[in-house]
Amino acid sequence: MGHSRVHLWFIGPAVILMAGLLIFPVFVAAALSFTDYNLGNPSFNWIGVENYDRLVTRSTYKKMFTASLTYVLLVVPISVALGLGAALLISSLRIGGELYKAVFFLPVMATLLAMAIVWEFALHPIVGVVNDILRTGCDVGWLHALLSGSWLGGDPLQSWYGHACAEDFPLWLGDKDYALGTIAFIGIWQGFGFNMVLYLAGLTSVPRELYQAAHMDGADSAWERFRLVTWPMLGPTNVFVVTISSIRSFQVFDTVEALTRGGPSKSTYVMVYAMFEKGVKQNLLGIGSAITIVFLGFVLILTLIQVYFVNRRVHYA
């Protein structure tokens, strides 16, 4: 008889927990998104698609989608490009590659919330070191000329840097025009090292002979080698890195909660923060659940796009 029944003991706990802690909650969220449920209230009403209706009509949620999408569109391309750039440079180095790799990977490991607080200090408008460094540049003649474009004969006040020198540098997290960009900068700082190691792994799987073949065919410059060999061979890695980065940046929360709380004027009101604010802080679980379901939809679409691209590659190969 041996293992005729024993497998139930092995898969039982996992199956029960999967059903109870992963699948059931999705159904709960889906059901609650059609209600006005809140904790502490014994009863609730089915209100149809009212929550979803609010998501598409209220300006708050328009700002939410704008903030989330802008954040993703800022972080994904830049952190992927930086990750690829760093990987290409590091893999072509004679010495010191391991050191840079460790340094760039450090932010991936470090507690994001803690490092966000350090960045907040660094970006403090008055005592922060970032504006301090930028201000120092204003007093150095050639640097000011270079950064403000006046060495080309332009009016320094027309440029961003020259203007900021004359007035003052931005408040960063406190300015609605800069806050999301600043949060995105921290996201890029934190995440590009992760993309870098994925690309480094991808690069080691490019067969050496292909470079020799390209060399024989007259592809001599580094750019030609990259265009003809490296880039096409990195196809699967690209798909993977872009999807992972998109999903990760859709989930941004720590920096927003600790530094801006969605403000100023909802400019950093990203989806996961909105979910937390509505659902947990304001006990509006219906609308929170509706945001959850839309969020889940976005992530599933991204994953399906990835699966589609990966499968297409496999069929060609």
Next chain:
Amino acid sequence: MMARTNWLGEFLKHSVLLAGAIVVLLPFYLMLSYSLKSPAEIESNTGGFVGSQEIMTDRRCIKAGKPPEECDMRPIVYNYTAAFSEAPLVRYMLNGVFVTVSIFVIQVLVALPCAYALSKLKFWGRDVVFGLVIFCLLIPVHAIALPLYIMLAKVGLTNTYAALIIPWTISVFGIFLMRQFFMTVPDDLIDAARMDGMSEFAIVWRVMLPTAIPALLAFGIFSVVAHWNDYYWPRVVITGNRDLMTPPLGLRMFKSDLDGNEYGPMMAATTVIVLPLVIIFLLAQRRFIEGITMTGMK
């Protein structure tokens, strides 16, 4: 290909990477530096990395009625003692260790037998269970946080250690990783163990577990890093009860409590929380990078 080193190219590459490294390291440098310096030096951005370490007076100490000579100390001492006295930092750290270790141990207890069954036992419905695992891989944790929070609140478990641990007891990713690993283990090994009269339970824990150490290590790094650094989930289920706070949440409370610009103690607390993982990372760099990338699909 020619093996001639292009020194100019090499120099340019190092310059670019070095510039990047400076930006990447800036906050780590500031964190350490601020944790050493006096408030005046922090606000005026002077004093270099360690500051002048001139004796300063702790105003809170004077207020507490202690003799002035006991209240004079170097900024570094002030910052670190204030970090530990103003917030229950030790408690936060112990909570962090307890929660991350509990999560990892339970994840292994659940995932390992399941992975073994999925890879080495033949039973009705095996493919369905594996399909379920793959399906669950698609569910992002942020999407189930709200319903899980409601479920825990309904059974009165918010503000408990259980709330911090229960949602993470199942790691479909762990099951998937272990299953892929067990597929490479030869069946002969298991057959031999069965011949020796070992029970299936003994095979899981005495044969499969030791062979799975490399995969478990990678998964362990992933799990511990993720949960030590996690801020979202503790923020949702722990409200107000400081005794249960994990390091990131405790740090966040510390930040909102601070009156004025107590940057020094704040940065000392940050350093204490960030440093353990950073040191372990620097010691076991290669394993960490492998572990995190191997498990990167999460």
